[in-house]
Amino acid sequence: MATNQEDVKLLGVVGSPFFCRVQIALKFKGIEYEFVKEDLTNKSDLLLKYNPVHKKIPVLVHNEKPISESLVILEYIDEVWKQNPILSSDPYQKSLARFWSKFIDDKIVTSSFKAVYAVNDEKERQKNVEESTEALQILENELKNKYFGGEEINFVDIAAVFIAFWIPLIQDIAELKLFNAEKYPKLYKWSQEFLNHPAVKEHVPARDPLFAFFKAKYDALVSASK
Template sequence: MASGKEDVKLLGVVGSPFVCRVQIALKFKGVEYKFLEENLANKSEQLLKYNPVHKKVPVFVHNDKPIAESLVIVEYIDETWTHNPILPSDPYQRALARFWSKFIDDKIVGAAWKAAFTVDEKEREKNVAESLEALQFLENELKDKKFFGGDEFGLVDIAGVFIAFWVPIVQEIAGLQLFTSEKFPKLYKWSQEFLNHPVVKEVIPPRDPLFAFFKARYESLSASK
């Protein structure tokens, strides 16, 4: 368990689902940290120093030791500040949580993003189909639980913030029907529970500026058709 004087920094951008995951974990644990806003068009020396491999955010820096990749960071936070556990204590359940969190990154993040921001019609249809298939797997996995982690949210829920908050924004902009309450009633109910959780509510970025940002990006893409 972490103790004493902690130097905790998070390099990120407002509006990134990956940065938001780390912020949810930190808020849930009650960890004080300094948020350093990055400009990805003009990356700081600090970012290049701390994450020379990917040069991406988030980067979590604990007592001058940097860690990259949102799910790796969330696990590190969970192991360092042991109260309010994010991962299950049972090894099998923990392995499952890792599996489904990675599944979200591998099967949904890329496909949903491309479905919304791909100009090519065939490519879009392929990514829509992939997203729907992956969301159905998650719907089945959730069963009748409040959260993937049970009564309190855990790693899979935190990974799923992309589905709960970002997917509805990009699908509205692109005029897609990916994630709806009709198609995925359990997952949709989960998303509302999760977004209304006091910890998550406090960390989620404001919707309107994010919507405007992605809309502008979508329109410039459509214009370049």
């Protein structure tokens, strides 16, 4: 657990996959922290102070030192708190974890969101759906064990929370065909195991209110594009 000498704050928004990553890592490590809820439509002075470059969440503040960008924060957490490591000490394995986590952000997170927002451009939507599904197939082929980390979750599993929870959500909202058990049996089984892991289950948001919130935003986007 974090000691009394350590002040750990986490600025974020429930419903963000990037914020959720950090919550899972902190839970996995057994680190207590103060959750500072942000309003992204009216960003706090604290957020602007701690992340003046991107002005985004999440931001981890450890003893008044801010760290931004979820994957960078995960590495920091693993370096500072050595218990329950999420990155291998082997340089090659560590580099692979970084590679696959960046692959998830660049090829799956980005293209999935682009597919959702391309409400009036079917060609653009299909292009991004294809990019997402091709990347998911690559990950399907890469998954060899219960988790990407073997028998316990690691850095890549935590980075992939977007696939396990948010892709099924956004594909239902936008009526996309991205992820299912038939096409990606190993990845789908992994997603169920991962979402039921104690460190994960506690921090993925409730689906129904999140679905209602994003569906309303999506419907408004569709209406505005007509």
